[in-house]
Amino acid sequence: MPVLALLLTSAFAYLAGSVNFAIIAFRFKGLNDPRDAFSGNPGVVNVYRQAGPAWASLVLVLDLFKAMAVSIAALCFLEPEQIPLTGLALVAGNRFPCFHQFRGGKGVAGYLGFSIIISPLLAALSAAAWVAVYAVSRIPFIASFFMVGIIAAGMVMACGYNFPAIAGTAATVVLIVYSHQANIRALLAPGPEKANAQS
Secondary structure, three states: OHHHHHHHHHHHHHHHHOOOHHHHHHHHHOOOOHHHOOOOOOOHHHHHHHHOHHHHHHHHHHHHHHHHHHHHHHHHHOOHHHHHHHHHHHHHHHHOOOOOOOOOOOOHHHHHHHHHHHOHHHHHHHHHHHHHHHHHHOOHHHHHHHHHHHHHHHHHHHHOOOHHHHHHHHHHHHHHHHHOHHHHHHHHOOHHHHHHOOO
């Protein structure tokens, strides 16, 4: 049944998203919780700041492969227009992880990994856009917004221009932008607070 398949796949996506490899890696390494320093985000950029490029690369690769597994499951069991709803569940799990006191990341790396299987060309383009925008702005979350916008376009193109696909994609983008509200406020704030606008 399509609805049952959507519920089960979305539950799998949420649980997969709730596994935060940054938090797990820091525990393994004997470091403090990555949510307790810098931006407070247990994501790749904050791992880079606290543990260096090797650990950040490891977390990124694990996040990408986890998300790719979710998208493969979605492709196997769902109708195309349902797939973006699974992406939403994945990002929601990353943002509100049941395994980590519902204090998670912002879902950008996961959404990139999810899109690699669904729309590989635009996923590659979105990653290139992140690098280019960050090179100019030096603000990670601004680069992430450009990347997420391109991913969203690829998701709708791949899954069909219909209401479920557009709604699931739009909700995912809104959730990711909402997760960056502190960054946005810091960027718009006058004076020294602008320095806190980090991903």
